[in-house]
Amino acid sequence: MKQQAFEALHQTSWEAFEALLRDGQGPAAPSDADLKELPRRYRLVCHHLALARERGYAAGLVDRLNGLALRGHQRLYGVRQGALSGALRFFTQFPRTVRKRWRAMALAALVFYGPAVALTFGAKANPEIAYLIEDPVSLASMESMYQSDHKAFGRSGESDTDVQMFGFYIWNNIRINFQVFASGLLAGLGSLFFLFWNGAHGGAVAGYLTHQGLGRNFWSFVATHSALELTSLVIAGGAGLLLGQALLFPGRRSRSQALRRAAKEGLILAMGSALMDVGAAGIEAFWSSSALIPVAVKLSAAGGLWTLVLGYFALAGRGRRDADA
Amino acid sequence: MIDTVRTVETPEGIALELRPAGPVPRAMAWALDMLIRISIYLAAGMGLALLGGAGGGILLILVFLLEWFYPVLFEALWEGRTPGKRALGLQVLMEDGRPEGWGPAMLRSLLMFVDFLPALYGAGLVAMLTGREGRRIGDLAAGTVVVHAPQPPPRQPILAGAARPILPPAPLSLEEQRAIAAFAERAPGLTPERAQELADLLEPLTGMTGAGGVARLQAMAAGIRGERP
Numbered sequence: 001m002k003q004q005a006f007e008a009l010h011q012t013s014w015e016a017f018e019a020l021l022r023d024g025q026g027p028a029a030p031s032d033a034d035l036k037e038l039p040r041r042y043r044l045v046c047h048h049l050a051l052a053r054e055r056g057y058a059a060g061l062v063d064r065l066n067g068l069a070l071r072g073h074q075r076l077y078g079v080r081q082g083a084l085s086g087a088l089r090f091f092t093q094f095p096r097t098v099r100k101r102w103r104a105m106a107l108a109a110l111v112f113y114g115p116a117v118a119l120t121f122g123a124k125a126n127p128e129i130a131y132l133i134e135d136p137v138s139l140a141s142m143e144s145m146y147q148s149d150h151k152a153f154g155r156s157g158e159s160d161t162d163v164q165m166f167g168f169y170i171w172n173n174i175r176i177n178f179q180v181f182a183s184g185l186l187a188g189l190g191s192l193f194f195l196f197w198n199g200a201h202g203g204a205v206a207g208y209l210t211h212q213g214l215g216r217n218f219w220s221f222v223a224t225h226s227a228l229e230l231t232s233l234v235i236a237g238g239a240g241l242l243l244g245q246a247l248l249f250p251g252r253r254s255r256s257q258a259l260r261r262a263a264k265e266g267l268i269l270a271m272g273s274a275l276m277d278v279g280a281a282g283i284e285a286f287w288s289s290s291a292l293i294p295v296a297v298k299l300s301a302a303g304g305l306w307t308l309v310l311g312y313f314a315l316a317g318r319g320r321r322d323a324d325a
Numbered sequence: 326m327i328d329t330v331r332t333v334e335t336p337e338g339i340a341l342e343l344r345p346a347g348p349v350p351r352a353m354a355w356a357l358d359m360l361i362r363i364s365i366y367l368a369a370g371m372g373l374a375l376l377g378g379a380g381g382g383i384l385l386i387l388v389f390l391l392e393w394f395y396p397v398l399f400e401a402l403w404e405g406r407t408p409g410k411r412a413l414g415l416q417v418l419m420e421d422g423r424p425e426g427w428g429p430a431m432l433r434s435l436l437m438f439v440d441f442l443p444a445l446y447g448a449g450l451v452a453m454l455t456g457r458e459g460r461r462i463g464d465l466a467a468g469t470v471v472v473h474a475p476q477p478p479p480r481q482p483i484l485a486g487a488a489r490p491i492l493p494p495a496p497l498s499l500e501e502q503r504a505i506a507a508f509a510e511r512a513p514g515l516t517p518e519r520a521q522e523l524a525d526l527l528e529p530l531t532g533m534t535g536a537g538g539v540a541r542l543q544a545m546a547a548g549i550r551g552e553r554p
């Protein structure tokens with residue numbers, strides 16, 4: 001059959017298929033016409049594409065059929081996902097993934113808390129050590145911030161600066177988590193570096209301030225939001241280590257296959273850690289910094305939140321069978 | 326055809342062709358998206374400046390959301406295209422030709438940070454230039470590929486009736502017929518000088534040079550396509 005006769009014969013069928021593709025766009029449920037007509041017409045277009053290639057019709061026609069078939073393929077095999085059910089499932093999927101990858105989490109926690117604890121005690125005993133990590137200017141500004149019983153660092157409920165700090169924490173802390181995760185692609189080294197550095201930095205400041213007698217102010221400030229902030233950083237770091245592991249030790253898969261699998265899990269972990277950081281930013285800006293809340297209340301809230309966070313990761317989503325876990 | 330083509334076999338047993346995009350159109354799309362984001366920041370910044378410190382906080386949240394989620398929202402909801410990609414005719418697809426969903430869009434955005442390293446998307450560029458299909462590191466991890474989207478409007482039938490169809494003077498192989506048909510399709514988009522230069526190569530077949538040769542090739546293409554006088 002010559003090309004022109006072929007085009008004349010099937011032109012209306014292709015146009016009908018195009019109309020189906022156009023009409024069915026959007027998130028609405030597929031109509032009856034979609035369910036019945038689309039697969040049939042799609043197979044027809046596939047058939048015509050194969051014929052057109054085989055018979056050597058002009059490139060323009062082959063391209064057009066290829067484009068039609070591609071769009072049909074996307075409609076037929078693309079996934080429609082319910083946003084709400086996906087969001088609900090996430091709250092059990094996240095802790096399950098953390099538990100499943102507990103080795104990476106444990107390594108990340110070790111690399112973070114190891115230097116943090118060591119430097120806290122080190123700098124508390126001998127503040128000189130803090131100067132190895134921090135420059136004197138920023139230590140001095142930290143010191144003045146936490147001095148004089150809440151006055152300077154505890155903003156007594158000026159909503160203006162609270163919102164400002166909330167925005168800053170969101171922008172800064174979640175960005176750090178995402179970077180800790182992504183830099184795991186550098187054979188895991190990026191994540192390890194960020195974890196170690198953040199741990200060392202935090203430990204040095206904490207130990208130094210405690211030595212200067214500002215422990216009460218400092219610890220009551222950080223105790224609550226650190227439950228979310230530090231845990232989320234460790235999780236993001238562990239997720240990055242999964243990426244590095246996939247590249248270094250792909251096992252029986254090709255490196256790219258291993259990477260794609262690890263990235264899927266890593267994404268769940270990174271998004272979970274970002275959500276936790278939103279909570280941490282809210283607490284840090286509106287609760288931790290408030291000078292109106294007594295220290296005892298802050299510390300008991302901190303104990304409650306730490307229990308809640310650890311309990312969530314230990315228990316949530318257990319006992320339910322899930323295909324993807 | 327010397328284009329880069331990725332073929333994807335579908336369950337129906339046909340091979341779909343995807344045309345991966347190279348660094349240049351992708352960089353242009355990125356620059357366009359960047360311009361759009363910067364203008365949003367400027368506009369929002371002017372408005373939020375009235376709110377003082379709180380405005381600064383809100384602006385930082387806006388920057389955070391747009392820097393990380395601008396491509397995600399557009400790609401997941403708008404057929405794998407940010408405004409910049411749409412302007413350049415690009416589209417993000419899964420490796421097997423399916424549409425990109427939320428997960429891969431999010432991964433591409435998060436891992437953009439590594440593509441940026443050590444400076445100005447150096448790692449991403451190296452990945453794109455060393456691979457066959459121009460994929461940056463984020464694409465490799467998410468299993469996506471950026472392609473030139475198939476143009477939805479079908480091309481006009483080539484000069485139907487413009488030239489009196491004739492048959493080639495000698496039997497032509499399939500390849501030769503395709504070459505002539507492809508020439509007739511592309512001729513309207515070429516400068517007349519270039520079209521004549523190409524047609525002159527076939528002077529032994531057409532027996533003419535210059536504009537006459539072009540017209541004769543188009544007539545032959547019409548004949549090959551099956552038009553009858």
